[in-house]
């Protein structure tokens with residue numbers, strides 16, 4: 001009876017996680033959304049038929065929202081069987097702001113926003129859920145990164161683009177290496193990975209992207225379910241192939 005906690009579920013890749021995971025009534029799903037006032041029609045149509053799927057407000061760019069979310073998730077898990085903990089934490093929410101900026105004309109405010117949402121969001125959410133004792137001892141944590149975070153691939157593939165976003169996702173990769181180390185003292189079976197979902201047809205990926213969300217997410221879910229403790233701290237392509245740092 002696994003519990004999945006997913007961020008950024010109102011649309012795109014996050015919504016697709018919910019669509020696929022809600023198919024099994026064994027799964028408990030905690031679906032985080034930045035704002036309860038946004039258009040949640042697609043998400044609600046998936047979750048309304050499932051008593052074990054719950055929508056909670058979670059703005060990963062806000063420390064207070066993260067803390068409120070941890071409290072609400074604790075209450076929800078208590079109501080739904082007491083000893084349940086999160087088995088899969090899927091940090092999918094992310095932003096790509098000022099994608100036309102390069103290293104010579106970066107706008108500081110845009111870089112700060114991307115670090116706040118793409119790096120500090122997953123860091124603070126994980127820490128808050130750990131503090132609230134809501135993570136299972138062998139939790140799988142997916143921090144959704146990008147091929148643009150790879151130093152090796154960025155050296156091989158030119159021209160470089162989306163500089164601020166790439167910097168933030170490279171930061172997320174390093175965060176994940178540190179989480180993989182630090183969490184082990186608290187959760188002996190933890191596996192933290194960063195995964196590149198491929199180039200996916202979403203609002204961020206655009207219509208020219210190669211992959212439908214169902215193909216990317218279907219493969220990611222398979223890879224996540226097959227992770228072993230020795231994969232802790234790994235960098236994976238959505239296909240399960242290892243990527244170079």
Ligand SMILES: NC(=O)c1ccc[n+]([C@@H]2O[C@H](COP(=O)([O-])OP(=O)(O)OC[C@H]3O[C@@H](n4cnc5c(N)ncnc54)[C@H](OP(=O)(O)O)[C@@H]3O)[C@@H](O)[C@H]2O)c1
Pocket residue numbers: 007008009010011012013014033034035038058059060061062091092093094095117144145146147196197198199200201202203204205206209
């Ligand atoms: N699509 C691709 O080709 C691609 C490639 C590489 C990596 N990725 C990564 O995959 C993940 C999902 O991307 P996507 O294609 O689904 O992006 P997307 O189409 O832009 O959707 C982004 C999602 O993140 C949510 N979000 C943004 N800021 C948030 C915040 N502060 N708090 C909570 N939720 C927030 C959005 O909610 P709102 O609608 O409320 O803003 C939306 O649900 C991201 O981490 C992205 O960097 C995507």
